[in-house]
Amino acid sequence: MPLRERISTEEVNALPMRAYEGTIELIDSLEQLEAAVNDIASNKVVGFDTESRPAFRKGESYPIALLQFATPTKVYLFRVNKIGLPPAVYKLLSDSGLVKLGIALHDDIKDLRKVGATNPQGFVDIHSLIKDKGVINTGLRKLAGMILGFRISKSQQTSNWENEVLNERQQVYAATDAWVCLKIYEKLLAEGVVPAIV
Numbered sequence: 001m002p003l004r005e006r007i008s009t010e011e012v013n014a015l016p017m018r019a020y021e022g023t024i025e026l027i028d029s030l031e032q033l034e035a036a037v038n039d040i041a042s043n044k045v046v047g048f049d050t051e052s053r054p055a056f057r058k059g060e061s062y063p064i065a066l067l068q069f070a071t072p073t074k075v076y077l078f079r080v081n082k083i084g085l086p087p088a089v090y091k092l093l094s095d096s097g098l099v100k101l102g103i104a105l106h107d108d109i110k111d112l113r114k115v116g117a118t119n120p121q122g123f124v125d126i127h128s129l130i131k132d133k134g135v136i137n138t139g140l141r142k143l144a145g146m147i148l149g150f151r152i153s154k155s156q157q158t159s160n161w162e163n164e165v166l167n168e169r170q171q172v173y174a175a176t177d178a179w180v181c182l183k184i185y186e187k188l189l190a191e192g193v194v195p196a197i198v
Contacts (some may be wrong), residue, residue: 004135005135007142007145016150017150019152019172022074022175023073023074024075024171024175026171028083034088036078037088039071041095045098045185046178047069047100047180048067050067050111051174052064052111053160053161063111063115064111065161065162066078068177070179070181075175075179077175081162084115085116093112098122099122101124101126102123102124102126104125104139126184129194141154147184152180153176185197
């Protein structure tokens with residue numbers, strides 16, 4: 001599968017919309033942690049993303065509120081603003097043997113350090129896998145359009161991720177971002193564009 005250099009916003013907007021339709025597990029209490037962490041850790045590669053409450057004023061910023069891990073069968077959403085960063089989650093984030101795939105991970109890693117994940121390991125930016133193929137577009141929405149042939153919604157991006165209750169649209173949006181990272185890698189791997197990273 002030859003990769004394109006870029007895709008226009010107009011082309012992306014013309015693609016069919018898709019969102020994650022599988023199982024979402026929201027982790028907002030410590031009692032749920034062990035089973036979730038064990039399931040995530042049993043994989044070699046997972047999709048990864050974070051969400052923070054949006055800041056609308058210059059100089060304003062908020063800590064990570066949500067961590068998303070996508071496995072082939074489920075997406076886990078950890079509400080960091082509710083449970084903090086328990087040792088079991090810290091271990092996932094610092095496990096170099098668990099590949100966490102994402103987009104524009106530099107900022108995520110910086111923000112993870114701010115909430116106590118001082119030694120993030122095993123993070124792989126999808127763009128780093130394909131930049132030597134001439135791909136210029138780096139955003140998740142455009143990469144999904146180019147590689148997977150569908151567009152994803154960004155309508156919940158600036159919603160409040162610290163809300164007392166995350167509504168279904170927020171959960172699906174957050175799950176989709178992590179799931180798409182995993183799907184892009186699986187497609188590139190299946191088409192022989194990239195080698196297995198583990």
